[in-house]
Amino acid sequence: MITILQNGRLIDPVSGIDVSGDLWLExxxxxxxxxxxxxxxxxxxxxxxxxxxxLIDMHxxxxxxxxxxxxxxxxxxxxxAAGGFTAVACMPNTRPVNDNAAVTRFILExxxxxxxRVYPVGAISKGSHGEGLAEYGELKGAGAVAVTDDGLPVLxxxxxxxxxxxxxxxxxxxxxxxxxxxxxxxxxxxxxVVSTRLGLRxxxxxxxSIMVYRELALAELTGQRxxxxxxxxxxxxxxxxxxxxxxxxxxxxxxxHYFTLTEEAVAEYDTNAKMNPPLRTxxxxxxxxxxxxxxxxxxxxxxxxxHSVLEKxxxxxxxxxxxxxxxxxxxxxxxxxxxxxxxxxRLVELMSSAPARILRVQGGTLAVGxxxxxxxxxxxxxxxxxxxxxxxxxxxxxxxxxKLRGKAVLTIMGGRITHNAME
Amino acid sequence: xxxxxxxxxxxxxxxxxxxxxxxxDIFYILDxxxxxxxxxxxxxxxxxxxxxxxxxxxxxxxxxxxxxxFEIAAKRxxxxxxxxxxxxxxxxxxxxxxxxxxxxxxxxxxxxIIRHSSSGAPLLLSRYVNAxxxxxxxxxxxxxxxxxxxxxxxxxxxxxxxxLKVAIVxxxxxxxxxxxxxxxxxxxxxxxxxxxxxxxxxxxxxTLGARLCKxxxxxxxxxxxxxxxxxxxxxxxDPLIPSLREYSxxxxxxxxxxxxxxxxxxxxxxxxxNRGVEMSPDVADGPGSVxxxxxxxxxxxRMALLYLVMGxxxxxxx
Numbered sequence: 118m119i120t121i122l123q124n125g126r127l128i129d130p131v132s133g134i135d136v137s138g139d140l141w142l143e144x145x146x147x148x149x150x151x152x153x154x155x156x157x158x159x160x161x162x163x164x165x166x167x168x169x170x171x172l173i174d175m176h177x178x179x180x181x182x183x184x185x186x187x188x189x190x191x192x193x194x195x196x197x198a199a200g201g202f203t204a205v206a207c208m209p210n211t212r213p214v215n216d217n218a219a220v221t222r223f224i225l226e227x228x229x230x231x232x233x234r235v236y237p238v239g240a241i242s243k244g245s246h247g248e249g250l251a252e253y254g255e256l257k258g259a260g261a262v263a264v265t266d267d268g269l270p271v272l273x274x275x276x277x278x279x280x281x282x283x284x285x286x287x288x289x290x291x292x293x294x295x296x297x298x299x300x301x302x303x304x305x306x307x308x309x310v311v312s313t314r315l316g317l318r319x320x321x322x323x324x325x326s327i328m329v330y331r332e333l334a335l336a337e338l339t340g341q342r343x344x345x346x347x348x349x350x351x352x353x354x355x356x357x358x359x360x361x362x363x364x365x366x367x368x369x370x371x372x373x374h375y376f377t378l379t380e381e382a383v384a385e386y387d388t389n390a391k392m393n394p395p396l397r398t399x400x401x402x403x404x405x406x407x408x409x410x411x412x413x414x415x416x417x418x419x420x421x422x423x424h425s426v427l428e429k430x431x432x433x434x435x436x437x438x439x440x441x442x443x444x445x446x447x448x449x450x451x452x453x454x455x456x457x458x459x460x461x462x463r464l465v466e467l468m469s470s471a472p473a474r475i476l477r478v479q480g481g482t483l484a485v486g487x488x489x490x491x492x493x494x495x496x497x498x499x500x501x502x503x504x505x506x507x508x509x510x511x512x513x514x515x516x517x518x519x520k521l522r523g524k525a526v527l528t529i530m531g532g533r534i535t536h537n538a539m540e
Numbered sequence: 541x542x543x544x545x546x547x548x549x550x551x552x553x554x555x556x557x558x559x560x561x562x563x564x565d566i567f568y569i570l571d572x573x574x575x576x577x578x579x580x581x582x583x584x585x586x587x588x589x590x591x592x593x594x595x596x597x598x599x600x601x602x603x604x605x606x607x608x609x610f611e612i613a614a615k616r617x618x619x620x621x622x623x624x625x626x627x628x629x630x631x632x633x634x635x636x637x638x639x640x641x642x643x644x645x646x647x648x649x650x651x652x653i654i655r656h657s658s659s660g661a662p663l664l665l666s667r668y669v670n671a672x673x674x675x676x677x678x679x680x681x682x683x684x685x686x687x688x689x690x691x692x693x694x695x696x697x698x699x700x701x702x703x704l705k706v707a708i709v710x711x712x713x714x715x716x717x718x719x720x721x722x723x724x725x726x727x728x729x730x731x732x733x734x735x736x737x738x739x740x741x742x743x744x745x746x747t748l749g750a751r752l753c754k755x756x757x758x759x760x761x762x763x764x765x766x767x768x769x770x771x772x773x774x775x776x777x778d779p780l781i782p783s784l785r786e787y788s789x790x791x792x793x794x795x796x797x798x799x800x801x802x803x804x805x806x807x808x809x810x811x812x813x814n815r816g817v818e819m820s821p822d823v824a825d826g827p828g829s830v831x832x833x834x835x836x837x838x839x840x841x842r843m844a845l846l847y848l849v850m851g852x853x854x855x856x857x858x
Binding site: 302308309313316317318319385386431433435 | 637661663678680744748
């Protein structure tokens, strides 16, 4: 059967088009539009809504295997589809850690019936213990698209150097969680005015920027590419900007919470505003937005990190780091378009085309012959983000009860509708 | 002025920190405490004001004097008091603070006094129980009853707080006493200076209202009040100072340093003192030292807080 998305605004950064028109899908791929609608075709009249390549979130914690009470491949991808995502890359800090082909295959097996494509990311080091390389060849063979010890930095610089080199031999991307633990240890929020007021141990900006600088130096040394995850500070943004200017093969992501919130969100010891790296200052928030505008950042990812009340309804310094993000990323990112920071084309680049290119996976384009991963966005649809509406098992969001604007109303993965909120 | 005072109502259910108070609130607490102070010098040190009230001392950190001070205050007001220490509570068995709080709530206490190593724990507790919460010290956040007894002691001696120069010397970052005192004395119009090695200074200390002094002499110059903080032994994971010996040499409060201070300077310490480290023995025991008066006033301040959160108008046991 042919699916026809009619009267939309087609936005495709890969071919550079932003036009009114229809998009035809058949047998899981995008096909050329024809003169007339065939019988039995499924037609959606979009009335100007946006048709974009399916959104891809390259930084998600699915908690599966091992912490299924927080999230599973099934629940996480349902949340992803509802947020407009057709694919997610899942981080390896599961139990056991995804440091081998068996765990990767386990995740991909669960993903066969999931509501979004799942791209497993393997560990840099065995068990993410920071000693000795994981088996990248086997990980890649099983379907891993990148490696990272996310959640933890790689403290040993020699190990990181070898990881970059060895990953290069297997065409795997290395993703860095950049944190100098000696500076951040026991910290639970940004070090600054608010941490002083609340009497909480702070995490200084330098804990991020020192390690980002090391990663850039190692990428330069090895000539390999590196991707810097969840950048939170002005200082790190600036380091990445300069590295790009001198030709270092670096890509970088930031998240909606870093361009939306500041450390003030912690003011009432709200554990839903606790994550690592922490929310920073207004100056950092502005610098992150500038980095999105000028191209320093390639990707908006969520660092979707579901936790249950067991980890969050605790004293602030005892609570786990991390917030969910799959169902709020699109409306919060659309704010950047409404506020004139970026245009719609750039938004789609940041949320779809760039992650596809960086992970070297399909999607990210509306070109004929491409996989039929498509998201229809109503940029004006308003909704209240209530606890009951969340599909993720985690409800740990600082955006609860926010009125948000802009929503994925139709998500199609491989030609299959995975989410439908058309009115 | 009389009219304004008559209209005043203390409206705080919980005592979580000095930050929540206006200057009028603080003066009202100090006035109430002053009126209660006499009870402790009676032959029969008991008034029936809180008879039938249940007060739980819920201490997750070791404490001798604060816990005892609250317990004496409660008993002198005729309340029934119970003590739970972390080692004997369910915290050891992995029960969460909220679970424990809900269990306590089920026994209908009127007041829960909490000390906890996590900043913000009293606020968290207040969201889950109906009892009034009094913060007896949370992490590096606040220790409001300590700051109130300090302000009471200073006011007794100086007759006022406004315009006084108050120097606080020591580990400001890790001191909830310093935090509450900086906020409190500033609200009452004092000029608060802090001094100590930079490793002991939190970022943006000025936003709390204190002036950061480069050296201890500057902090103490013309000071009406000098308060030293207890210095912890060096922390394993954080090399804050090379040695207690060097600390006492450069930041210890001693006689020769006090030559810079006002001649009738008050010497304070929240206790327990490391004699010879943050304060020399002759200063701790010498003229101007009000360290033991602080302890005495602690009972009066805590009686006042218990009384005020219960909203018990009328009899004060006269």
